[in-house]
Amino acid sequence: MTQISREACRKLDAADPLAPFREEFLLPEGIVYLDGNSLGALPRATPGRVADVVEREWGRDLIASWNKAGWWDKPRTLGAKVAPLVGAAADEVVVGDGTSANIFKALVAAVRLNPGRRVLLGEAGNFPTDLYVTQGAAELTGTEERRVPAEPAALEEALAAGDVAVVLLSHVDYRTGELRDMAALTELAHRHGALIVWDLCHSAGAVPVELSACGADFAVGCTYKYLNGGPGAPAFSYVARRHHETARQPISGWHGHARPFDFTGDYEPAAGASRFLSGSQPLVADAALEASLDLWNRVDLAQVREKSLALTELFIGITAPGGTGPGGLRLVTPIEPERRGSQVALSHPDGYPIVQALIARGVVGDFRAPDVLRFGFTPLYLGYEEVFDAATALVEVVESGEWRDPRFAEREQVT
Ligand SMILES: Cc1ncc(COP(=O)(O)O)c(C=O)c1O
Numbered sequence: 396m397t398q399i400s401r402e403a404c405r406k407l408d409a410a411d412p413l414a415p416f417r418e419e420f421l422l423p424e425g426i427v428y429l430d431g432n433s434l435g436a437l438p439r440a441t442p443g444r445v446a447d448v449v450e451r452e453w454g455r456d457l458i459a460s461w462n463k464a465g466w467w468d469k470p471r472t473l474g475a476k477v478a479p480l481v482g483a484a485a486d487e488v489v490v491g492d493g494t495s496a497n498i499f500k501a502l503v504a505a506v507r508l509n510p511g512r513r514v515l516l517g518e519a520g521n522f523p524t525d526l527y528v529t530q531g532a533a534e535l536t537g538t539e540e541r542r543v544p545a546e547p548a549a550l551e552e553a554l555a556a557g558d559v560a561v562v563l564l565s566h567v568d569y570r571t572g573e574l575r576d577m578a579a580l581t582e583l584a585h586r587h588g589a590l591i592v593w594d595l596c597h598s599a600g601a602v603p604v605e606l607s608a609c610g611a612d613f614a615v616g617c618t619y620k621y622l623n624g625g626p627g628a629p630a631f632s633y634v635a636r637r638h639h640e641t642a643r644q645p646i647s648g649w650h651g652h653a654r655p656f657d658f659t660g661d662y663e664p665a666a667g668a669s670r671f672l673s674g675s676q677p678l679v680a681d682a683a684l685e686a687s688l689d690l691w692n693r694v695d696l697a698q699v700r701e702k703s704l705a706l707t708e709l710f711i712g713i714t715a716p717g718g719t720g721p722g723g724l725r726l727v728t729p730i731e732p733e734r735r736g737s738q739v740a741l742s743h744p745d746g747y748p749i750v751q752a753l754i755a756r757g758v759v760g761d762f763r764a765p766d767v768l769r770f771g772f773t774p775l776y777l778g779y780e781e782v783f784d785a786a787t788a789l790v791e792v793v794e795s796g797e798w799r800d801p802r803f804a805e806r807e808q809v810t
């Protein structure tokens with residue numbers, strides 16, 4: 396991994412085709428924000444859009460907005476805007492509810508589509524909500540939860556038993572930033588008769604995603620990280636078209652009904668991905684998400700990937716060239732670009748105070764127990780020169796020992 400100079404970074408910024416997007420975000424002065432993999436930055440258009448929904452659509456037009464402002468169809472219109480970002484057709488994605496709830500729906504739907512098989516296979520080390528929701532889904536469906544490392548050999552061994560109904564995997568690992576081969580792992584699951592659910596929380600807006608081309612069955616993702624939808628923004632569900640007539644999710648509410656305004660007594664699922672909806676959605680939060688998706692729909696994802704790899708490479712080249720860095724920093728994220736999401740994870744036994752000392756210098760990353768320093772790279776609002784400066788600051792913090800100041804050891808509830 397080669398190191399480049401600050402001067403070379405400045406030239407890269409000047410030639411960067413994504414640089415104009417920076418102006419479309421509101422970021423405080425004087426910080427380098429490397430936490431967009433946890434909470435994405437605020438698009439400049441969002442406050443105005445939210446104010447319009449509150450003041451005009453709600454305040455003035457009141458209930459007429461369900462039709463006039465397209466509120467009723469918002470899960471589908473937003474789904475159609477997410478679809479091109481994840482390689483899906485417009486009618487295969489709906490936006491609604493949260494990631495955890497949607498994972499639950501997808502898992503139960505998959506179990507029901509694969510009767511006779513009694514194992515929900517997950518990955519050891521996945522984000523805890525995926526693990527907890529899988530446990531809940533297994534309890535409820537009378538199936539069994541099993542976990543293995545997300546490696547092809549371990550997955551294949553577990554799948555070969557022939558009893559796996561569904562596999563749940565994260566496309567990009569939240570802690571290590573490892574990018575998984577969606578096409579190969581989907582094919583592996585299918586070859587063994589299992590369905591697959593992909594968690595796209597750390598890949599939607601971070602890397603190009605090709606759900607349809609890979610043959611995925613279901614996918615779920617949040618929109619508040621790389622997609623800049625805002626804190627707690629609604630999540631999305633992808634339902635492959637071949638499951639549109641048969642998938643049955645467990646939270647059979649009226650927004651997922653075939654004819655909700657018939658107000659009949661029995662549930663009949665809607666056609667298509669709409670059957671994954673349940674109840675009313677947060678329209679104010681939807682407005683914030685729509686503002687960011689309108690921005691994202693103007694973005695070339697190939698350019699995002701190219702710049703993301705260049706930024707992560709630049710950061711690794713300064714902090715842990717060859718896999719190790721100053722003062723015991725070690726690279727956790729795969730060094731091979733094709734196995735890397737848009738994040739760099741480094742480990743250090745004193746990771747927590749190091750991250751705090753770095754934040755005090757204006758470089759915002761985060762820490763994940765037990766020893767991982769995480770840095771997310773968001774090509775729409777980060778430049779090469781500031782990433783160079785952030786990486787240099789990390790090296791200085793580690794080498795100077797300034798993180799040993801006792802105030803950096805004080806733990807916050809949310810980190
Ligand atoms: C892989 C993954 N899945 C799910 C979630 C979150 O689920 P929810 O949006 O329901 O809080 C996160 C992050 O919070 C995550 O990193």
Ligand SMILES: Nc1c(O)cccc1C(=O)C[C@H](N)C(=O)O
Binds near residue numbers: 433434522569596809
């Ligand atoms: N969703 C979060 C929240 O509600 C509170 C605090 C953090 C989050 C996160 O998104 C964490 C994130 N998924 C992670 O990868 O660690």
